[in-house]
Amino acid sequence: MRLGGEVASFHECGTRQVQGFLASTDETVGFILSAARSGAWAVDLTIVPESQVPVFIDQSESFTEDRILRQAQANAKSASRAPGGVRVGAVREGNLVDVNAERALGHIEAGLQLLCAIERRRSIEGQEAGLLINAGSSQAQAARQLEVSQQAVSARLQAGYWYESRRSAYWLATQIQDYIQEK
Numbered sequence: 001m002r003l004g005g006e007v008a009s010f011h012e013c014g015t016r017q018v019q020g021f022l023a024s025t026d027e028t029v030g031f032i033l034s035a036a037r038s039g040a041w042a043v044d045l046t047i048v049p050e051s052q053v054p055v056f057i058d059q060s061e062s063f064t065e066d067r068i069l070r071q072a073q074a075n076a077k078s079a080s081r082a083p084g085g086v087r088v089g090a091v092r093e094g095n096l097v098d099v100n101a102e103r104a105l106g107h108i109e110a111g112l113q114l115l116c117a118i119e120r121r122r123s124i125e126g127q128e129a130g131l132l133i134n135a136g137s138s139q140a141q142a143a144r145q146l147e148v149s150q151q152a153v154s155a156r157l158q159a160g161y162w163y164e165s166r167r168s169a170y171w172l173a174t175q176i177q178d179y180i181q182e183k
Contacts, residue, residue, distance in 0.1 A: 009139070012156070014170055019069065019072070019073070020107045024173075025173040025174070025176040025177040025180070026170075026173045028045070028173070028176065029112070029115075029169045029172055029173045029176070030169070031043075032045065032053065032086060032112055032115075032116065033115060033116065033119050033169065034103065035085070036084060036085055036086070036115075036116035036120050037115075037120065037122075037127070041085070041119060042076075042079035042080035042082070042085035042086070042087075043079055043085065043086050043087070043112075044072065044075055044078070044079040044086075044087045044089070045086065045087070045088045045089070045112070046068075046072045046086075046088075046089050046090065046091065046096065047088070047089070047090040047091070047105070047108075047176060047179060047180060048090070048091045048180075049090070049091065049092075049179075049180050049181075049182075050180050050181060068091060068094075068095070068096050071098060072089070074090060075087065075096070075098075082109075082113065083117065084112065084113030084114065084115070084116030084117045084120075085112040085116055085120075086109065086112045086113050087109065087118050088108050088109035088112065089103050089105065090105055091101055094144070096124045104175075104179055105179075107175065108172060108175055108176055108179065111171075111172045111175070112138055112167060112172060114168075115165055115168055115169060115172065118132050118160070118161050118165050119165070122160035122161075122162075123160060125146075125156050126156040126157065126159055126160030126162065127155040127160065128146060128152045128156075129142050129146065129160075130156075130157060130160060130162040130166075131148035132145060132146070133157065133162065139153045139157070
């Protein structure tokens, strides 16, 4: 998966493998967490700095893009073995780099890996309660919808680290956006 640009589309590029652009960092983090929640997908996130996005959108047949896409596809297989099922890389000066070459990517990757591990371990009940909260319900309203006590909703949210994980997701999206704009 690549991040950058205004196009949000995916295409198949291998067995159980897709590539595409996501339009925002919030959307990207949400997509990664959904993939983690499924338990069936791993994510290899390739961050494309704003200055290099036109290369990937306007020159889809360029040698640089083709080489980077092939390298990203090859690297994606390691995402399934990575903690949390997430691997992060970036395009830097026409090359694909990973956390070993870019220290800032290590912080992003570790944060996503931790969030994905939490996401995979959250109970179905905790997920249901959290989604209701995200949709704007209060804990009391969520409790009525789920036909449980407000204390049960609170316990589910706490056990699943709902508020902590949402705060971390927000700051990871911000950190990715900063990385895109700085490079």
